[in-house]
Amino acid sequence: MQITDQEVAQFASDGFVILPGVLDQARIERLHAAMDRVYAGTYTADRRPPRLRKEVHPFGDTSSVRWILNARVLDEELWRLATDPGLGEIAARLLGSPSVSIVEDQLLDQPTGGRPMTLAEQAALEEKKRLLRLRGSATGNANINLANSGTSSGRGQQI
Numbered sequence: 001m002q003i004t005d006q007e008v009a010q011f012a013s014d015g016f017v018i019l020p021g022v023l024d025q026a027r028i029e030r031l032h033a034a035m036d037r038v039y040a041g042t043y044t045a046d047r048r049p050p051r052l053r054k055e056v057h058p059f060g061d062t063s064s065v066r067w068i069l070n071a072r073v074l075d076e077e078l079w080r081l082a083t084d085p086g087l088g089e090i091a092a093r094l095l096g097s098p099s100v101s102i103v104e105d106q107l108l109d110q111p112t113g114g115r116p117m118t119l120a121e122q123a124a125l126e127e128k129k130r131l132l133r134l135r136g137s138a139t140g141n142a143n144i145n146l147a148n149s150g151t152s153s154g155r156g157q158q159i
Contacts, residue, residue: 003090011094022090027081034077035107039066045076059124064110071107078107 001022011017023031037044041055056074058066068074072082081087082105092100 001086001090003093008094030077031081034075035109038068038071038074038107039109043074045079047073066109068107070104072105
């Protein structure tokens with residue numbers, strides 16, 4: 001998928017841009033299934049070193065927002081999304097860079113009807129992210145939000 005100069009300008013101006021159709025419905029459904037697997041503790045392609053392979057416990061709870069850092073190393077479908085060359089080209093263009101690298105990914109799940117995060121939960125999440133962030137890295141954000149994906153589940157996941 002190509003993005004327009006206007007979309008790049010909107011991203012530069014607003015800090016976000018909505019790109020309808022960047023993921024097709026079949027892929028969105030596969031991503032939802034991958035997210036469900038990871039949250040259930042089922043990993044299809046655990047890329048962690050063997051001594052680090054243990055169940056990942058999400059931050060948060062099912063009444064608000066659940067969060068897992070670097071879920072791409074646990075599931076093949078999430079890995080394909082995170083390393084998709086077309087999405088990488090879009091991210092690089094939006095960030096005005098010749099290339100991009102993944103420092104971390106965040107798998108967030110706010111269930112339909114879930115309560116908003118409290119300030120304490122937000123602060124704890126930010127502190128956990130700060131502690132896990134790699135030192136000396138300059139990063140930009142490229143989020144893929146599946147909330148308005150046209151599925152009947154109405155889930156509000158962000159990868």
